[in-house]
Amino acid sequence: MWVKLSPAEGTYNDGPGETGVKIAVLGTGNVGGALGRRWAQAGHDVFFGARDPNGAEARAVLDRAGERARVGTCADAIAAADVVLLAIPWDQTRAVLQAAGSLRGKILMDCINPLTSDLTGVTLGHTTSAAEQIAEWFPEARVVKAFNTLSAATMENPQYGDLHAHVFICGDDEEAKATVQQLAAALGFDPIECGPLKLARHLEPLAALYVYLAVFQGWGGDCAFRMLRR
Amino acid sequence: MWVKLSPAEGTYNDGPGETGVKIAVLGTGNVGGALGRRWAQAGHDVFFGARDPNGAEARAVLDRAGERARVGTCADAIAAADVVLLAIPWDQTRAVLQAAGSLRGKILMDCINPLTSDLTGVTLGHTTSAAEQIAEWFPEARVVKAFNTLSAATMENPQYGDLHAHVFICGDDEEAKATVQQLAAALGFDPIECGPLKLARHLEPLAALYVYLAVFQGWGGDCAFRMLRR
Numbered sequence A, B: 001m002w003v004k005l006s007p008a009e010g011t012y013n014d015g016p017g018e019t020g021v022k023i024a025v026l027g028t029g030n031v032g033g034a035l036g037r038r039w040a041q042a043g044h045d046v047f048f049g050a051r052d053p054n055g056a057e058a059r060a061v062l063d064r065a066g067e068r069a070r071v072g073t074c075a076d077a078i079a080a081a082d083v084v085l086l087a088i089p090w091d092q093t094r095a096v097l098q099a100a101g102s103l104r105g106k107i108l109m110d111c112i113n114p115l116t117s118d119l120t121g122v123t124l125g126h127t128t129s130a131a132e133q134i135a136e137w138f139p140e141a142r143v144v145k146a147f148n149t150l151s152a153a154t155m156e157n158p159q160y161g162d163l164h165a166h167v168f169i170c171g172d173d174e175e176a177k178a179t180v181q182q183l184a185a186a187l188g189f190d191p192i193e194c195g196p197l198k199l200a201r202h203l204e205p206l207a208a209l210y211v212y213l214a215v216f217q218g219w220g221g222d223c224a225f226r227m228l229r230r
Helices: A030-041 A056-065 A074-079 A090-098 A130-137 A152-156 A174-185 A197-216 B030-041 B056-065 B074-079 B090-098 B130-137 B152-156 B174-185 B197-216
Strands: A022-026 A045-049 A070-072 A083-086 A107-110 A142-145 A166-171 A190-193 A223-229 B022-026 B045-049 B070-072 B083-086 B107-110 B142-145 B166-171 B190-193 B223-229
Touching: A022 A030, A022 A074, A030 A045, A030 A056, A030 A083, A030 A152, A045 A056, A045 A074, A056 A070, A070 A074, A083 A174, A090 A130, A107 A130, A107 A174, A130 A142, A130 A197, A142 A174, A142 A197, A166 A174, A166 A197, A166 A223, A174 A190, A197 A223, A197 B197, B022 B030, B022 B074, B030 B045, B030 B056, B030 B083, B030 B152, B045 B056, B045 B074, B056 B070, B070 B074, B083 B174, B090 B130, B107 B130, B107 B174, B130 B142, B130 B197, B142 B174, B142 B197, B166 B174, B166 B197, B166 B223, B174 B190, B197 B223
Parallel strands: A022 A045, A022 A083, A045 A070, A083 A107, A107 A142, A166 A190, B022 B045, B022 B083, B045 B070, B083 B107, B107 B142, B166 B190
Antiparallel strands: A142 A166, A223 B223, B142 B166
16 A cells, blocks of 8 residues: 555655656647646657547647647557546447557556446446456556546546545556656645455546536536545 | 525524434444434434344444433334444445335435455445445435545534535435435535436545545544535
């Protein structure tokens, strides 16, 4: 278990926070666009992977991310990276990763939620999860579940008054989790260590709960889960 | 969708908060003991249902709850109540309710979590939940999922600085949910309307996540989930 960072301890802005991590961000939607831009601006080498690297969406994301960022195919982005953010639809995930060549040793940050088409449920769970399924398909990769319970608005800005949104993190590779924890803290999130990868069975339903509240109960994107303590 | 109460709106201590609700609290452990005592002290008629109404645990719970409370068999408690808190183990739930006679019109507040024996997972989920299973077994009852994501310490005291712990509530009967919302607010919780009963598929894994953090990650009972807003 790594040390929990908290804003009160002042570790966000002056912590060690590795820079220069080679990050592939697969997907140029709200999620990939927000996290990729912020990592690039925090000093990391971000390579966006896009279905159409010359399309308008990819170019717009690249423009916002600044000069440290690049864009190409998902396969090219993965080949150049040590850490890969999966911010693509669940039903494309296996094919995109299969097309990418070796994933040996690469850290896969999985923020995917396998939601039902009506957005109210998950299409798998309880005895498995998207994260565990990915780890089963690609055992040479180091899968970490993270960033899946957050709105795009919270990814842009994780601060809520004096409190910071949590990134719930689970995985079976301690070193990989520590890297993801640093990448989360570098963007101002308060990471929580949630145990082995099978805890993704609980984190994916948490995202479905979030989506329900945001979309169907009218909470919108400016809200985020936090564990209160005393 | 009922109006969300929040501490900032000052609705906790001076809200209407029906008193005199006839509540059966099934179970005299930490959960039933804490909520039953607090409802009794808030002016409700609490009837504890115990496996052994003359046992030491039942007597101790009754002593703490004060003179508005009673204790008897689960069947007697249910017969006398309009609202029933299920705070018994999941594997006893069906038999206890079957032994109770008619549940017609009664509100069942289900705070049960069908955890695996190692406490890291749920034994059913994703396409169903304990709450939905209870509703299927007893279609004449009005099942509301609530109070399942809280530690006993938070049930005793839901306040965390200026913030109050959430009670996540879902169910298919709007009037029943409104009653549960009032019973939660009366104890100082900040209730959240989470939609139809099938959302219990997400609330039960949230409890499993809570248990994992509390027990295996060392967070303990003095923590509670909250949705941050801005």
